[in-house]
Amino acid sequence: MGKTFAEKVLARAAGATEAVPGQVLDVYPDLYMSPNASWRCIRTMEKLGTDQIYDVDRIAMVMDHIAPAQTAKTADDQRICREYAALRGIKKFYDVDAGIAHLVLSEAGHIRPGMVVIGSDSHTTIYGALGAFGTGVGFSELTAAWVTGKIWMKVPQSLKVVIEGPLARGSSAKDVMLKLIGDLTADGATYMSVEFHGSYIEGLSVSERMTLCNLAMELGAKNGFVRPDEVTRSYLSGRGVAPDHYAELHPDADAVYVKSVTIDGRSLSPQxxxxxxxxxxxxxxxxxxxxxxxxxxxxxxxxxxxxxxxxxxxxxxxxxxxxxxxxxxxxxxxxxxxxxxxxxxxxxxxxxxxxxxxxxxxxxxxxxxxxxxxxxxxxxxxxxxxxxxxxxxxxxxxxxxxxxxxxxxxxxxxxxxxx
Amino acid sequence: MTEKIGGKIIKFGNNVNTDVIIPGRYLVSIDPQELAKHAFEPLGAEVQKRLWASQVVVGGSNFGCGSAREQAATALIGAGIKAVVAKSFSRVFFRNCINTGLPAVECPEAAEAAQDGGDFWLDLDAGIATVQEKNFRFAAFPESLKQLLDAGGLIPYIAKYVLPQQRAAKG
Incomplete structure (x- = not known):
């Protein structure tokens, strides 16, 4: 029986031989992303009275939600992050000038196919655009991962979304996703891994793939995924990441999906x-x-x-x-x-x-x-x-x-x- | 933990999102009492008053959807809420509840039967919800989640069990 992307990537990150939906695994994420809210993780570390970090190179902080600071309080929160990053040698620290974490980390070449990324931001699902598994968690869980290196995850069932293109004039990935969310509702994919397939995806830009995977969150999805291909490889090599620096994971042709839905983009109007x-x-x-x-x-x-x-x-x-x-x-x-x-x-x-x-x-x-x-x-x-x-x-x-x-x-x- | 938890119900509908539970502008705080003052503020003062006088939040499907903000759970704890029961939860909100020590129970039948202002009692070990003297069964938490809830959440759990182990291993 074939495996979905989620089953393969979670088995890999848990060091398990295989993963089946419903199984709970201790997964070791490759990257822990936190936005402005990083100060809450740092305060939690202080509360725990520990400076033990599992792998400092897996921590990424981006000062994006309030940038630059609006109040003395937010300025102080950001100062805490800046000083902690310097003190602990957190190299993936990006300050208020950088932009939104998801874009900044992708552009810097930190997001690669086959990775598992957790982020204390729900739209962490966006990393599926580069063939990675991204999912949102709260700041306590993120802090726990700093310390222990791991997080428990239930292996999700997978939903196959087939999008037929090219899209009708005037429509884009946003319209595809709004149509899908309207049809399936806001909890249409709760706890599921959403894989995007179909002719529309072939050769699609990383930008549009990001919009698809980002909005998968609004279906309640655990993650979104687009199969890495030449477009992905070219995006990464443009950012100094050669193919031998990652291992792509692809769903099997006979993978088992809980459901498959098809959207015909050829007749889609703006939504x-x-x-x-x-x-x-x-x-x-x-x-x-x-x-x-x-x-x-x-x-x-x-x-x-x-x-x-x-x-x-x-x-x-x-x-x-x-x-x-x-x-x-x-x-x-x-x-x-x-x-x-x-x-x-x-x-x-x-x-x-x-x-x-x-x-x-x-x-x-x-x-x-x-x-x-x-x-x-x-x-x-x-x-x-x-x-x-x-x-x-x-x-x-x-x-x-x-x-x-x-x-x-x-x-x-x-x-x-x-x- | 064999005693029952519960009390007065405040009931909501489907797709209650975390921007409504705690608006983004208040996320500069992580203090439960401070957050509780602003919990459900978009729905108005009447709803807030009822929240503060309640012990059990009952939701419809997809309760807690939207942002990953953990303060959505913290704000409810600050408001004196002892448990959240819903037809279904968004996955991040569910995790945040357990990780902050707030029991989140999925029990569609009990959520349906619950009346705003009525009583709701939960026996977490037995997996029984009691609404208006009627019992409903739900899947009890697995041992690992029970341990987190008993410790008061993930961070207290790590302080109590994980760090001492790490220190011992280091000798």
Whole structure:
């Protein structure tokens, strides 16, 4: 009987000969990622009265959720992380200038096929884009892994998602995922490993793979996965990681899945998640015309280089609507460098965008919050009540193309009108 | 741990997310009492008052979905909650509950029968939930999770069992 990716990778990281769904294993992750919240891990280490670390090179810290500090308290939290990293020799420490952890660590070549990564951030599922197993945990568990090197994990069942492409004009990975989340609901893949297959995936960019695996979290998934291929290898070699520095793991052709679902991207129209749940999804035709006060292009879901270029293609030579705020927060410093060099930065700026420093930004309520009764169209991955300021504000989610079209019209708009 | 835990119920629906349980703006704290002041704040003062007067949170399906923030469990502990019962949990929230010493029990029938403001009692060892004098069975925790809960969570467990072992091994 064949094995899924999750069964293979968890067996490998647990040193077991095989893993079957439901089995509980002591898994030794290859990387432990913590964002700003790293200070909580450090405080916990102090509470435990230990400086014992299993493997300091497996610790990665990125100051992304609040960057730069907003208050003396958050400045102090960040100082604690900075000093601890220096004291313990944590080399994978990235400060407030770097951007969102998931992008920063991928760009630095720290995420490789076949790895198991835990992170105290739910969207750690994104690492499946590079053929790794990424899953979110709380900070106590992350701290425990610092000390013991291990974490218990239940081997998940796997869900096979087959996406047939190429996608219809105006649609992107975001629309595929919103459609899937709407169809399967927010707990459609709870505790499952979600594997993406199908013709759409062949040759797909790492950026779009990241959007797929990132949003798998909003199905309740434990992890997301795209099979590594030439695209993955080329991304890694561009970042100084040669193929002999990792071992790819591929699901077997006869692997056993709990379910298989197929999405036909060839007839997909842009999708919108309406307030206040990510699975409250409607095709854009039903939502177009809804007035917005703010548009946010940001987050680990959709503020990558390709996302910003997608938005700029619509914004080029146009101005955003009167009275609308367009906030663009590139996902990483590297991306800022690229958009400055190729002119995308100027296109966004000329259209009327407010471009912030890289980081989680408005997605984590770090700036860009809303007043009572306001509405934002966001490219992020969550639209929960109160996530961006007032509890009486509303968040709609869509693709970068939808965001750009919406900023121009001042109401939720179909990007196909601009193509 | 043979005594029953429980008390007054506050009942919620499906897909309650952790941004509603504890909004991101309060994550600068890890103090249970401070977090408890803001637990369920997006749902208004009435809900918060009922939370503080309750001992058991009952949810529908996918309770605790969203962010991995551990403070969602900590905030409930600070509010005096002794157990969370739901039709199903999001996986990170479930882990965070156990790791902070808060029993999280999946029992769809009992969650359905529970009435807001009524009583809910749990016998964790026997795997029995009692709602309005009716008993419902649920899968008791495996030994490893029981040990974590008995220790008061993962960090106290490591302090009590793992670190002494490591120190002894080092001699």
């Amino acid at each position: 919108i998640a309406c307030p206040h749940q990510v699975d409250n999804v409607k095709p854009i035709e039903q939502v177009a015309g809804t007035k917005v006060n703010q548009v946010f292009i940001g987050s680990c879901a959709n503020a990558k280089y390709e996302d910003l270029v997608e938005a700029a293609q619509i914004l080029k030579g146009r101005k955003i609507a009167n009275g609308v705020r367009l906030i663009v927060s590139p996902a990483s410093k590297e991306i800022v460098g690229r958009i400055v060099k190729d002119g995308t930065f100027s296109i966004l700026l000329d259209a009327g965008a407010l471009i912030t420093n890289p980081g989680c930004s408005a997605c984590a309520g770090d700036g860009g919050v809303m007043a009572d009764g306001e509405v934002t169209l966001s490219t992020a991955n969550r639209n929960f009540q109160g996530r961006m300021g007032s509890y009486k504000a509303e968040i709609y989610l869509g693709s970068p193309a939808v965001a750009a079209a919406t900023a121009v019209k001042g109401v939720i708009a179909d990007p196909r009108e601009f193509m």
